[in-house]
Amino acid sequence: MSLACAISSEVPEHPVISPVSGCIYERRLIEKYISENGTDPMNGEKLTVDMLVDVKTTPLVKPRPPSATSIPAILKSLQDEWHDAACRVIARLTKEVTAAREALATLKPQAGITAAPGAMPIAQPAYGADAGIERAEEPMEEAGMTxxxxxxxxxxxxxxxxxxxxxxxxxxxxxxxxxxxxxxxxxxxxxxxxxxxxxxxxxxxxxxxxxxxxxxxxxxxxxxxxxxxxxxxxxxxxxxxxxxxxxxxxxxxxxxxxxxxxxxxxxxxxxxxxxxxxxxxxxxxxxxxxxxxxxxxxxxxxxxxxxxxxxxxxxxxxxxxxxxxxxxxxxxxxxxxxxxxxxxxxxxxxxxxxxxxxxxxxxxxxxxxxxxxxxxxxxxxxxxxxxxxxxxxxxxxxxxxxxxxxxxxxxxxxxxxxxxxxxxxxxxxxxxxxxxxxxxxxxxxxxxxxxxxxxxxxxxxxxxxxxxxxxxxxxxxxxx
Missing domain, CATH: 2.130.10.10 (YVTN repeat-like/Quinoprotein amine dehydrogenase)
Structure with a gap:
């Protein structure tokens, strides 16, 4: 991936401007590129690190909407925020439950495993009476070296x-x-x-x-x-x-x-x-x-x-x-x-x-x-x-x-x-x-x-x- 593509795919964390092309770059990436090539990646003109100009930005602050000036409006705003947070928690828990079920599925014995021709067969595991459940709490006994x-x-x-x-x-x-x-x-x-x-x-x-x-x-x-x-x-x-x-x-x-x-x-x-x-x-x-x-x-x-x-x-x-x-x-x-x-x-x-x-x-x-x-x-x-x-x-x-x-x-x-x-x-x-x-x-x-x-x-x-x-x-x- 080129430097220009790498930069254009995300907002730079430490943005700088190249005076020779007018493009904005991530400082870490452009400095690495300059050390290797000595040019601007966009137009190929000569560029040095000390020519780069820092871009000063201020964080955006989202103001309270005018409707949140009364007590009922403030209560409704808090209620909405609580509802959104609850939805996020439910979504995360649902995702974790799904992942846990997928992991559990891989623990169950599965038939049909094949090895290379002439290889020794792999016996399917059995875990006691409940053959479909792996008993994590049961230590594995040593069979001994015959x-x-x-x-x-x-x-x-x-x-x-x-x-x-x-x-x-x-x-x-x-x-x-x-x-x-x-x-x-x-x-x-x-x-x-x-x-x-x-x-x-x-x-x-x-x-x-x-x-x-x-x-x-x-x-x-x-x-x-x-x-x-x-x-x-x-x-x-x-x-x-x-x-x-x-x-x-x-x-x-x-x-x-x-x-x-x-x-x-x-x-x-x-x-x-x-x-x-x-x-x-x-x-x-x-x-x-x-x-x-x-x-x-x-x-x-x-x-x-x-x-x-x-x-x-x-x-x-x-x-x-x-x-x-x-x-x-x-x-x-x-x-x-x-x-x-x-x-x-x-x-x-x-x-x-x-x-x-x-x-x-x-x-x-x-x-x-x-x-x-x-x-x-x-x-x-x-x-x-x-x-x-x-x-x-x-x-x-x-x-x-x-x-x-x-x-x-x-x-x-x-x-x-x-x-x-x-x-x-x-x-x-x-x-x-x-x-x-x-x-x-x-x-x-x-x-x-x-x-x-x-x-x-x-x-x-x-x-x-x-x-x-x-x-x-x-x-x-x-x-x-």
């Missing part, structure tokens, strides 16, 4: 390790090179995915099988599935009662998993009707992190309730839950092989856990402030971490040591870390979006296109593009 499940985890890890050794250090064919990344610019910006009245995206994920598909989580309590190629919203996932803080797009199936401050995790089918297959109640506090196991069947989650949980997404059951003393957990991520995982804590420590034994096997101190994000490299050797200290730390899991610290600008906030699928690049999202070349840890590109904190970042196939979500409501795509 020998079959443990063997399944081990078999998958063995397979993935063998595949990684077979690939060796071969660079994937078609992978974007460093010069490509340096040349990336903004290609698209999508701002209409979430509510403008509750602005902000809090989470982002991409479908690895088809990297044109995204899912975003918002302040508006919804998750949105979006296709960047068609620029169409595929589904709006409604049902959470608080902010959606985590989202996962299943790598092989049309399934989405969402986590929320409402203490629940939901499993959805990506269809036009967007049915919710399961509601997993693993925690007694806001869910702060989720990660899908390499099998595609199990989910890791963590919460400020100091617990991490391991759940079966096919049946919507918690298999095991472990308490991490009294420290709130802020994020969680599976290692690529799936037998270990990491959690971040409120007291600045990264903990590594053995999933099969459910024990804490290593701790990485060194940050200051709550840990905000962790990410494992595809090769399984590196772990990237960030906290509220404006530092990104790289850890060698073989030597259990911090081998590199990237100190960012003072007060820089990091909200998301992500390696590309080859482990060649690391993206950082927060105060801005930036990309580093791994091993050399060289900064390749910084994107300053967002006007608020970037909360999520993901790479497209072969790093052919980079996507980021932000509190400014926009999903941006960067590429050649």
């Amino acid at each position: 020998d079959d499940i443990l063997q399944k985890l081990q078999d998958k890890a063995t397979l993935l390790t063998a595949e990684r050794k077979k690939r060796g250090k071969t660079v994937p064919e078609g992978l974007a090179n460093s010069d490509d990344i340096r040349s990336y610019r903004q290609l698209a910006s999508h701002v209409g995915l979430h509510s403008a009245s509750m602005p902000g995206m809090l989470a982002l994920d991409i479908c690895l099988k088809d990297t044109s598909k995204f899912v975003t989580g918002g302040n508006d309590r919804n998750a949105v599935v979006f296709n960047k190629d068609t620029e169409q919203v595929m589904a709006i996932l409604q049902g959470h009662t608080k902010k959606v803080t985590g989202v996962i797009y299943h790598p092989e199936e049309e399934l989405v998993i969402t986590a929320s401050q409402d203490q629940t995790i939901r499993v959805w089918g990506v269809q036009q009707t967007a049915p919710c297959a399961h509601v997993i109640r693993a925690h007694e506090g806001p869910v702060t992190g989720i990660s899908l196991h390499a099998t595609g069947d199990y989910l890791l989650s963590c919460s400020i309730d100091s617990n991490w949980a391991f759940s079966d997404i096919r049946v919507g059951r918690v298999l095991t839950k472990v308490s991490d003393s009294q420290q709130a957990l802020t994020c969680a991520q599976f290692h690529p092989d799936g037998l270990i995982f990491g959690t971040g804590t409120e007291d600045a420590v990264i903990k590594i856990w053995d999933l099969k034994e459910r024990t804490n096997v290593a701790n990485f101190p060194g940050h200051s402030g709550p840990v905000t994000s962790i990410a494992f490299s595809e090769n399984g050797y590196y772990l990237a971490t960030a906290a509220d200290d404006s530092v990104v730390k790289l850890w060698d899991l073989r030597k259990l040591k911090n081998f590199k610290s990237i100190t960012l600008d003072d007060r820089y906030e990091v909200k998301s870390l992500c390696f590309d699928q080859s482990g060649t690049y690391l993206a950082v999202a927060g105060t801005d979006v930036r990309v580093y070349l791994c091993k050399q840890w060289q900064e390749l590109k910084v994107f300053n296109d967002h006007t608020a904190l970037a909360t999520g970042v993901r790479f497209g196939h072969n790093a052919s593009f980079i996507a980021s979500a932000s509190m400014d409501r926009s999903l941006k795509i960067f590429g050649l």
Whole structure:
């Protein structure tokens, strides 16, 4: 949208006049335009900030009508105002009741959910005698990790390790090179995915099988599935009662998993009707992190309730839950092989856990402030971490040591870390979006296109593009 269009669509909050064109502009917008172009956007003539003339306006005061000079007239005026206020309250309550009914409808079991061909079926949930009602007050019992499940985890890890050794250090064919990344610019910006009245995206994920598909989580309590190629919203996932803080797009199936401050995790089918297959109640506090196991069947989650949980997404059951003393957990991520995982804590420590034994096997101190994000490299050797200290730390899991610290600008906030699928690049999202070349840890590109904190970042196939979500409501795509 051009500057002129942006200005003409609303009344400027701080109006100024350009002497070279006589047009009125919003001061913030025209100053930004001048700093980039040095001209008036309407006629292209040279314009500087000190040439702008402030427009001084006085607020309009609506006088009392002459009829409100007698006591009966004043009483009638007050009665009318009371009636108008009552109508507004009734309208608001009606809107809230309608929204509540829509949310309740998504909680009921829905038939007909389909997965990709060959995928394991998702059992429909049952909630006791009243099968159509979700019992929020009933805690979810742990089903336990059976020998079959443990063997399944081990078999998958063995397979993935063998595949990684077979690939060796071969660079994937078609992978974007460093010069490509340096040349990336903004290609698209999508701002209409979430509510403008509750602005902000809090989470982002991409479908690895088809990297044109995204899912975003918002302040508006919804998750949105979006296709960047068609620029169409595929589904709006409604049902959470608080902010959606985590989202996962299943790598092989049309399934989405969402986590929320409402203490629940939901499993959805990506269809036009967007049915919710399961509601997993693993925690007694806001869910702060989720990660899908390499099998595609199990989910890791963590919460400020100091617990991490391991759940079966096919049946919507918690298999095991472990308490991490009294420290709130802020994020969680599976290692690529799936037998270990990491959690971040409120007291600045990264903990590594053995999933099969459910024990804490290593701790990485060194940050200051709550840990905000962790990410494992595809090769399984590196772990990237960030906290509220404006530092990104790289850890060698073989030597259990911090081998590199990237100190960012003072007060820089990091909200998301992500390696590309080859482990060649690391993206950082927060105060801005930036990309580093791994091993050399060289900064390749910084994107300053967002006007608020970037909360999520993901790479497209072969790093052919980079996507980021932000509190400014926009999903941006960067590429050649």
